[in-house]
Amino acid sequence: MTDYTATVTVRLKRGVLDPEAETTQQALERLGFDLDDLRSADRFEVDLDAPDADEAAERAGEMAERLLANPTIHDYDVAVAER
């Protein structure tokens, strides 16, 4: 078994309105920053032991499917690194 950190990034699907990101963008612009767009995402870092990286990724992916993401509005990706 190897120690891994699986990083699950959950973001809104393209085209789904993100009022919090819009509000954040407006606040940045009010501070004088010039930007074209801003998107936000949630990142979960899951420490786990697995026989190999593929299995670590599979388990983290299942976590995303069942809880961390809502498939109606979210896409997600998983990246695994040894820790």
Added chain:
Amino acid sequence: MGGVTVAVVQFGGSNCDRDAVRALEHVGVDAERVWHGDGLPADTDGIVLPGGFSYGDYLRAGAMAARDPIMDEVRAAADEGVPVIGICNGAQIGSESGLTPGAFTTNASARFQCEPVRLRVERADTPWTAAYDEGDVIEVPIAHGEGRFEIGESAHADLVADDRVLFRYCDAEGNVTDAANPNGSTDNVAGVLGERETVAVLMPHPERATLPDLGRSTDGAGILTAFA
């Protein structure tokens, strides 16, 4: 003891459970609060998932409560035809748990909105709307920050084709317009049906528009009489 007993499921952070019991009793329905950890009573003849902020809206509104073990019992009861309604946070829990299609997420305004809204009754042939006629306009309050109904394009087409939209936000004349849409919901959807007509969720609060001494509308009472 005979009659119908409705279980109002209380999660950590529910706060409309007592209101729901009061309103149900007002329309003659025997109701009791049930702590989620105790499971559903054997004589449960109806289920309300009440409003509130279960588990602090952590992750997403309703996400944690939707994975609570009692929800397996709620789904099993729903599959057997026990009427289930999710109100506000209960609607978010219902959609997160797969009882109903779509998702409720951050209002387009990015604000918490607490205000009366008007709903057009899109179907009158369900237990929830038998007290109304199709096209009726009822006034019921909303109180939510995450009530914007989102659903993928093809799932939305299915929802409409299957006639599972129960209520839409509308103006006083019943016109479904952008101006009457308080939160940016897709297709002005305020409430939807599950696979069975006995399962429904809605963001507005019928229990806050039932008791005559509470305010401006008692239009919500007809929804709760589904359990009578």
